[in-house]
Amino acid sequence: MSEFRTVAQFEDVPENALLGVELDGVSIVLANSDGEILALHNECTHEEFPLSDGEIINGQVECLLHGARFDLRTGAAKALPAVRPVKSYECRVEDGTIQVRL
């Protein structure tokens, strides 16, 4: 089981914001949904556009390009044209830092 690694500071992701980070070459998007930080793979499963360019709506992230939506917690596809879920990563906040486990 791999370890939790720090990818950002808690202040870097304010309420309702998205932030794209990289860990070991993997592109990850961090989302602050009602104070909780969640992490997903930063690539829409429709046409590979970065989800970090989109916006958070009601616990989902909406892709800027065609409006596809994914559940922030599970990564499940919630609106077409996405049909495949996006990978979700374990994420926690410790001592003000955001840590993700790949």
Place this chain on the structure above:
Amino acid sequence: MPKNETVTDLGLDEYKYDFRTEDAPVFKAEKGLSEELVRQISAHKEEPEWMLEFRLKALEIFYSKPMPDWGGNLSTLNLDEIYFYLRPQDEMQRSWDDVPESIKETFERLGIPEAERKILAGVGAQFESEMVYHSLKEEWQEQGIIFESIEDGLKKYPELFREHFATIVPPADNKYAALNSAVWSGGSFVYIPKGVKVDIPLQAYFRVNAEQMGQFERTLIIVEEGAEAQYIEGCTAPVYTTESFHSGVIEIIIKKNARFRYTTIQNWSNNMYNLVTQRAMVHENANMEWVDGNLGSKLTMKYPSCFLVGEGAHGEILSIAYAGDGQHQDTGGKVVHAAPHTTSLIISKSISKGTGRSSYRGLCKVYEGAVGAKSNVECDALLLNETSRTDTYPYIEIDESEASIGHEASVSKVGEEQLFYLESRGLSTEQAMTMVVRGFIEPIAKELPLEYAIELNRLIELQMEGSVG
């Protein structure tokens, strides 16, 4: 029973668009698009806050997206000259005298009943069909079937509506979906409960006619598990309208084991830009059929789609396109296989006459994991004149090795031998051509309800006149 409103001759220019109602502020319809207009629309419909926000956000998305650089020629479409919202009453104030002669003649030739002619010309209220609608409505209500205008759908079934609305076609999907999402008005809301099988096709023109010619209609259809139904909109007779831009969005959700067919026949007048996004999400073992007839308009861009997301789902698109002089039909279909053992079929038949141009544009996408997916696409184009044009642009993206995908297209003209044979049996060249064309579209025409098929045949006959020589 609502009264049959008689249409009086109103001077179109000065009076038409100024209106006063008792409880609402003066509404003055204006050309062009603006945030103000969107707010007015939402206020008029007394929509909840979330819908207003949705519309405003969609407007922003519309402004931010570029015009597509593929498809038909949209350069002469001037959005500043278009009325984006006319209240239903406004739309009715047109005079029969203003309808072009050629349209009136066509009605005559096609044998369209008097009352219907006025509807098609956007000129009157359809009394007879209202009656039919009301009696069917009672029957349906008992079964729990919902068939309302989209505005009433939002008002009466807010949770159901919100759960599904814009999940199939989000505003950001494409520029014209964004536009529709901002200014949508009119359309249908349909809900078929679990296991219910509706044997009479739901017809758009049964509903109160005001919204039927909506330029920016929005339709949401939910078919629950095991249910079955059919929906028909449009008609083969030419629809005359002063408005020249139609951008609709149709979202359909078909749940497990359900079956649904959506039939559209469009014969908009030749000044119309017709851009429509039609999409269905098909769940496990469910079945979806699009039957799409595109006969009119100056330019149509329409690609009914099936997203096959449940195992064993099946999607079919049967498309007929007729492009006469000066027309461009850019149509086709899309299928997305996102689950195992899904199947799809696209059959497209197009006819180009005079300087008409028909283009097939399609997508077949198979995601990895869609094991056992099978898809077949067949597009055939018939060219009737030297000046006619046709194109085929399929996109086939296959990411699953255990899938079987086939695509075939052919282009030809009416064969000399065929004509010779028919003429030697006493048919005139024109009659022979008509027979060949009818035979060409027969595989799809036979899927149409009888009255449409008859009208379609008559229409072809009409179009074939003067096609020779």
Place this chain on the structure above:
Amino acid sequence: MADGIMTRPETVGGPELLAERRKAAWEEYQSLPMPTRKSEEWRYTDLSKLNPESFERMEAVDRSSEPVASDDLPGAIREILAGDSARSGTLVELDATIARLELASEAVAAGVVFAPIAQIAEQRPELIENFLFSSDVAPMERKLWALHVAALSGGYVLFVPQGVHVENPVHIIHWLSRSGAMLSTHSLIIVERGAEVTVIDEFMSDDLDGDSLSLNGVEVFGGDGALVNYLALQRFGSGVKHFSMQHANTPRDCTLNSFNISLGADLSRCDVTSHLLGPGSDSEMLALWFGGRDQRFDFHTLQHHAAPNAHSDLLFKGALTDKAESVFRGMIRVDKDAQLTDAYQTNRNLLLSPDSKATTLPSLEIAADDVKCSHGATVGQVDEHQLFYLTSRGLTREQAERLLVFGFFGEVLARMPVDSVRDRMTDAIERKIEIR
């Protein structure tokens, strides 16, 4: 680091005809952006990481007067030269150096010209000035074409005069020796009225320890009633990114057939264009590719019917295994006046592994009505029934699959005009199938 034309265009020397065109190409190259995935033609192939300036380019060197000895040639080339049957002409290019150039005496006597471009540009410019680099290159291909011309590192002119039938194939072997290099070779083939010739351009290298860039341009101009068979065999090792832009022009009654076999390289992109310019012209375009590892194959074809009564028939077949991916984009374009056109296009893809992927976009644009045009594309796996049939007759599943893949390619291999090449390619494919 790049040198020469990349940084100092005024230093291009050599014959004026060539230098002029290369300088103009350099200007054009600089003025155009690299195509991105937003354009249709490059939607599936990402050029964003391609940096031509990071490769070392070379100027052509002609050592044909002191040909390199057989022992000094790479083993693979030696084998071909020793083994292949009769040839009417041979050219071996080691990177930018022409190491060997031979033309059969009968051909010489008949007036056939087979020489490096620079040499002809110097000695007989009138022979090529109306042809060299004159092809109608589509807007999205122009950047790479301009680079190819500007960075020219070698190539040849093959000129066959009226009525001359060149008896045996003319075979050109291009060898890329190392990583970090950019090679740009051009084949200019001019075949006059009634003449006949078969040309083979073969591309090879070992597996490289880094990346190299191979640019290739082919222009074939046929005369009335001429017959040309053009074969391109791409068998690079790993590390190579190969871009081949092939343009053929057939006037009245001219037949021009092309065969592309792509087995190697990391990325192989071929643009195969055929302009049917005169009635009675005929073009058969065949291709075959077999991908493994994470190879990418990208084919763009155009059958352009500009004249009536012409015939074209395209058959492109590919099989992919491991993580290989392919794209086929084929267009049949029939102009308004091209009545009685007969044009066909077929693309078949076999996916042999779960991670392989095929994208196919067969397209038609038809503006004439009295035509017969059709296209078909399929993507699928080896037929289960056929597999069962063979395994039930005692073959292992691997053996059965191999046989079926061979059967799949058989259609294309059977139509190759040069027996020895067909045999060699069959061997190469067999070896590739076995390795996986």
